[in-house]
Amino acid sequence: MPYVRPLLFALLPLFAGCQLFSVYTPPSPTAAQQRLQGELRLQQGKLLLRPCGEQRQLEVINDGSNDIAREAATLFADGNEQLFVDLRGTAGASKQAGLDGEISPSQVYRLQGEGPACNEPGFSSLLLRASGHEPDWSLGVSEKGLVLLRPDQEPLALPYVEEQLPGGNFNLSSEANGQRLELWLAPQRCVDSMSGAVQHLSAELRLNDKVLRGCASFGGARSQ
Known part of the structure; x- marks a missing residue:
């Protein structure tokens, strides 16, 4: 017994070295996305x-x-x-x-x-693009603000606030110039009813008292 404690203390640096080695071993490289x-x-x-x-x-x-x-x-x-x-x-x-x-x-x-x-113009600066039909509408979002386009109406440009929600959902909202706009987005497969194009987000646009539905996808300036 009198030799056990000195032996343990002598082995402590060895154990510590093993732990440090395992902690600081660099992770195996993973393929980049x-x-x-x-x-x-x-x-x-x-x-x-x-x-x-x-x-x-x-x-x-x-x-x-x-x-x-x-x-x-x-x-x-x-x-x-x-x-x-x-x-x-x-x-x-x-x-x-x-x-x-x-x-x-x-x-x-x-x-x-x-x-x-x-050849989509402005794609690299877009954070998000969304669109729908009956009636037709399209919306582009950048860091500077959002722009809503509708047939026979002037483009509606507004600032916005983004809110992250559980489950990967998020929404953009704006209230300016007498207009109340909300865009709700969910990470689920969405098929354009006219073209058949497939996008990774479903979209619901609420403009004042109207509710319009469509699909959305990230622009070139956003991946997550």
Whole structure:
């Protein structure tokens, strides 16, 4: 027994060293996420993405975490030869000859068969875009404010406040110039009733006493 305590004290630095080693061991590297927009084509059963302004061709891997393959098949069946996609995912080297890489989407923000695609004006500065029909309306949000567009009416530009809510929901609200506007957004698949475009947010616009519904997606200046 008289030798036990000195032995324990002698081993303490060794135990401490082991703990420090485990604490400060750098974590294993993880693949970085990328956000890409571009042209999506179906070729020999594979979804191929050509990012905007590039010549690369990336295979879009459907690993079951999203429905991009099924959604794309529906839009291709409507007669679209190519689609526009806005997504975020993990990129890697391709296992197929003739391709420049592959990407596994973790989030598909927007998938559509018509529209301005890579040439959408002001996309890079947009935080959010939302739109709906019957009646038609569209709304763009940037750091400077929001603008609501409706047929036969002047654009309505307003400041806004954003509030985060449980479950990934959030809303934008504004009360200025005699107008009360609220945009409620929920993270759920939403299909445009006219074009069939798929977006990752459902939207409900409340303007004074009117309630308008539609879909929404993040702009180029926002990913979360």
